[in-house]
Amino acid sequence: MDPRLEPIFDKVLERNAGEAEFHQAVREVFDSLSVVVGKRPEYLDNGVIERLCEPERQIIFRVPWVDDQGEVQVNRGFRVEFSSVLGPYKGGLRFHPSVYLGIVKFLGFEQIFKNALTGLPIGGGKGGSDFDPKGRSDGEVMRFCQSFMSELHRHLGEYTDVPAGDIGVGGREIGYLFGQYKRITNRYESGVLTGKGLGWGGSQVRTEATGYGTVHFANEMLSTRGEDLEGKRVVVSGSGNVAIYAIQKAQQLGAHVVACSDSSGYVVDEHGIDLAHLQDVKEVRRGRIGDYASERGSDCHHVTGGSIWDVPCDVALPCATQNELDEKAALTLINNGCRIVAEGANMPATPEAIKAFGTSAVLFAPGKAANAGGVATSALEMQQNASRDSWSFEHTEERLAAIMTGIHDRCAETAEEYGAPGDYVLGANVSSFLQVADAMTAFGVI
Ligand code: GLU
Secondary structure: OOOOOHHHHHHHHHHOOOOHHHHHHHHHHHHHHHHHHHHOHHHHOOOHHHHHOOOOEEEEEEEEEEOOOOOEEEEEEEEEEEEOOOOOEEEEEEEOOOOOHHHHHHHHHHHHHHHHHOOOOOOEEEEEEOOOOOOOOHHHHHHHHHHHHHHHHHHOEOOOEEEEOEOOEOHHHHHHHHHHHHHHHOOOOHHHOOOOOHHHOOOOOHHHHHHHHHHHHHHHHHHOOOOOOOOOEEEEEOOOHHHHHHHHHHHHOOOEEEEEEEOOEEEEEOOOOOHHHHHHHHHHOOOOHHHHHHHHOOOEEEEEOOOHHHOOOOEEEEOOOOOOEOHHHHHHHHHOOOOEEEOOOOOOEOHHHHHHHHOOOOEEEOHHHHOOHHHHHHHHHHHHHHOOOOOOHHHHHHHHHHHHHHHHHHHHHHHHHOOOOOOHHHHHHHHHHHHHHHHHHHHOOO
8 A cells, every 4th residue: 555545544444443344445445546646646635535435424223123023123224325426325225134334334435436437427325234134024024124214214315315225135125115215205206216116116127237237247357358258167156136147147148157155055056057946946935045956956066164166167256245255265266267256246355365366367356346237227227217217128238238348448448557457456446536536626625
């Protein structure tokens, strides 16, 4: 890190004590910014970098609700409105027991840069709760969502803050949240949430967008080497929304997807993952990946615990969660001949893993570039809501593909310009930082 950035980073550590994931996300960006402050020291003059690390607003609230046994449960809700310099705060809600302020801040910080990369007018924010939807009935999830929105609604608005889904928040939760927002405000304000159902203001391709976009990005990376996904052996971690649609798009492009995972372990299916079966287990029955393996029979095996990155592949798509791919896993992937790693999740590779990829022949793309298809399609949903229109699947997918190609090229060109060809981390961080910082400078000290 450039020594002029060190005191700013130390202050971030001090002001956000104990928030390890947030520190990690800031550090990664600062490491890339060394080349910027070397060339353009004026970015150190007007407090832009300090201001960028401090959320514009942070909301923490109580979420009381009654479970099916009639017991009162209390969770904690969060919304970190990080930056509205390019548009209304935009970013998902995560419902998972690991959620605390440090996770929401890391996600919100990443979202600023990711959203800038899309080229669409959206700022950065993130929210969520330590509520665990696993094993909860629909009624419990509904009552939780209603209580969550009873507080959050006063901070939202189509020009103010527009949440969507993330881990633990899908179509069901967005439905309950939108219903409660509409009821409390007496406004049918479609553009206040994205990821809505297709019959009530949702966009085609939004469900598929993050996974599809990640695969599109990986294909663009391959194309810089004169290759494509056809016939490639692919491993996708996770089995939630991002993983499922990454598998689908990779298969459509002729790849052979052999493994996926959940928190209990991973499955290897040498015949290729049977997506319809996986969707039935995960999306319809809300079951576990072990069920998929036992129902598939002898050619498919389930490994309890262990690391999915032990499975040899050409292309690895980490689509589960933060810090799921460490240095050891990276070295295993490299030794097994993996050539492309594109992050479908947010920050799944640890800093040590990214370093290992950087000193190998692997091309690595960070989530803020490779998984931006989800939020980009959310912005397309907002466009459709604002114009009271709805687009076809084909048209929306074309827009998504063009946006992903644009992000890929923007990152690759910036990396080249700053003397680090093929460094998508540097390209993504520098290119988005410059856009955000220039807008902040134009607005004065606010
Ligand atoms: N949670 C997704 C992300 O990490 C999507 C956010 C959105 O659509 O607003 O980018």
